[in-house]
Amino acid sequence: MATMTTSIPAPTVEAEATAPGAIALRVNGDRLMDSIHSTCEFGKAHAYGGHHTETGMARLALNDDDKKVRHWLIEQTKAIGCTVTVDQMGNIFAVRPGKSKTAAPIMMGSHLDTQPSGGRYDGILGVLAGLEVLRTLHDSGYETEGPVGLVNWTNEEGARFPMTTIASGVWAGVIPLETGWNLKEVLPLATDKSAPRTMKQELERIGFLGETPASHEAQPMAAHFELHIEQGPILEDEQRKIGVVTGAQAYSWFEIEVKGRDSHAGTTPLLARKDSVLAAAKMIVASNEVATQFSGLATTGIFEGEPGSINTVAHTVRFTLDVRHPSDETLAQMIAAIREKFDKIAKQDSGRGVDVTWKTLMENAAVAFDKNCIAVVEQSAEEVCGRLSGESPANGLWKHMLSGASHDSCQSTKVCPTSMIFTPTRNGMSHTPDEYCSPEDCALGAQVLLGAVVRYDAAHR
């Protein structure tokens, strides 16, 4: 698809000169797409079409492919004069100097790790658009007031090590370093299933266990901007180009353990069973009913039964539950309703009964992003979309949105001004190999990111 890449339409010199507050700098859309597709050679998987870029990704955090792309990123940012720091969680900070030597940098951040059957845009677009912005500043010799940089956050997906945005969470001071270091691989993705590895072991193994404290105090930021694919269908359905993200929905992750009793599948009457698989199946159906009722979301992505034999009723099932809602209060109501249903199933609707225990893996309150950050993104989106539509205001090509997913920005916002920018996502599908954002939309997003950073740098130093 590299051949299909386009730069965004270049405005005339007159238009630039007359637009108040317009940014003359232009990102290079071709170069951005080349960065995305060439680095996606590290970890490509799950081909879905004939073209060499028509594959998904399986670049699990801290695996060998993640190591390769990290080295590439460091090389590229150093080549344009950035100073690179790796912290104790393997977060990579690449900073381009500004006029001020003492100001904290404005950072553009996202992540290079993917889901086991993920795509080429989730996280990757945000980091490489950050690189494209830095390259654009470098090429033009543009001097910012303070430093501007990019950050690649470790294990944002929480796919391999089961806590999403763990490394930005440690940096933000809301998760202890030891919790991050001791986090173990989930079994289905473990290299050695008999000895799942910890994040610290894997950071050490790939050479990214830095010495700089993973802390917003040691590595402060003036602001954090994140460009990301929407991962939902709204922008595409409404034929818009940019989402100005004002916050994110609340969500919680749980591991549910259902304990029954193993017994023979051929000789144990249904009513004499303590069937953990059947009870867990009823619970998953019930959690979906609750999510439907409250217009929220409930998802079970991992389900494991023991002992795992065709003709033995399983004694234990462990499954995960991801529950989300835009409102903290409603999310709490949903979880309470699910707990009640699970208890009822365990006691009254599973033969001789099962035991159910909940382990909370993560709790994230709803997030509201910083007004100043949102404002510069709005201005930048209006300028870029206006140039595209030829109208002012920009004919509804951008809109305010709430994020359905969690992002590193939901951690950074706790300790520094933060906001996000969304781009359209084909069919609203992400976390799947054919996840796709068109080259035009990637370039538009990167241009909005550039405009937001330059404006924030000019206005808030």
Place this chain on the structure above:
Amino acid sequence: MATMTTSIPAPTVEAEATAPGAIALRVNGDRLMDSIHSTCEFGKAHAYGGHHTETGMARLALNDDDKKVRHWLIEQTKAIGCTVTVDQMGNIFAVRPGKSKTAAPIMMGSHLDTQPSGGRYDGILGVLAGLEVLRTLHDSGYETEGPVGLVNWTNEEGARFPMTTIASGVWAGVIPLETGWNLKEVLPLATDKSAPRTMKQELERIGFLGETPASHEAQPMAAHFELHIEQGPILEDEQRKIGVVTGAQAYSWFEIEVKGRDSHAGTTPLLARKDSVLAAAKMIVASNEVATQFSGLATTGIFEGEPGSINTVAHTVRFTLDVRHPSDETLAQMIAAIREKFDKIAKQDSGRGVDVTWKTLMENAAVAFDKNCIAVVEQSAEEVCGRLSGESPANGLWKHMLSGASHDSCQSTKVCPTSMIFTPTRNGMSHTPDEYCSPEDCALGAQVLLGAVVRYDAAHR
């Protein structure tokens, strides 16, 4: 528990002399229990109490512990004059000579492999009671008309290699040898999950890939008798001692694959999903409803989802389905009803729909055992139970039963006269570590087995 073992009450000489057709030979209950518990050191697992025999078993077919117990069995049978043959499926035949050099042997068969969290009696009792009968014949110098022997069938459980009674099935000529040899370990139990091994590889590895054809023509039997724990609650609930088994219920095994689409758990509306875990959960609940409606059984023992990530809707689930009913016709109706429900869930009740495909792993028709075999078991049970109760008839201490589980006898019955004997099972529980049959009941079962074999040998040569 070895210290708790008891021989069955020895009748007075007068009683023996007067009982018509009574068998004077007595099995040694202590020796039987010693054989069980000493060989259960090979593969013991899942302690549930303080005594060294209070553990379950994890002696998966063809693992290193299975190899050890096989060598032990060969050594013990050779020590009492048996000729030992190992066939191409690793089945072990140990035969004690009789007066006739040409007659086919009457065999006592069961299996020494267990479930991953199985117990000390399922299968093991049948083989070691066969050994105890052979030892009793040997000790007394009893000369049978034709040869009498025991057989240890490979992988009866179908736990490691997912086809139950595969090796007796090959011997009976109903399953091709290549099917058996090429059967691969189920993933949850595979030693190396990236390269599951075949039965042939494992037979070779432990040195039990014999050269004798696995065939009832190469290794014919005059009859096959199998002593087994009931694995259900009936004998215990009704305070009986022996089940005279007249047949077995029909059952089928399936692997169901549900294909959906992976997508982000936080941004994909419920109605836009193709959630394979949710659809599979609904299917499992539906199969249970059908089983309840038809008074049959349905069990899902294995459930695996991909890609296996907390915040990704799983694109694929594979689960097993074990469906049973005493009647072939009703079983077919149950399966048809389940198929209909699954199709409806796939098309109408799972967001944007999923695809469901069925793979039949095994189909077993209901079984009726041989009348002559049943008759000698009845006579033997009546004698042994009568001696226990002091009454004639034996006060209801034995009864006719149908087997809920599959056994190697369900294969042997296709090519030679066969029947089974059941002993009580504590709480009706098997395929669980605390599966238990009392030493007294084990000895009673072995004594009934001895009586049946000696009677069949006398009457049908």
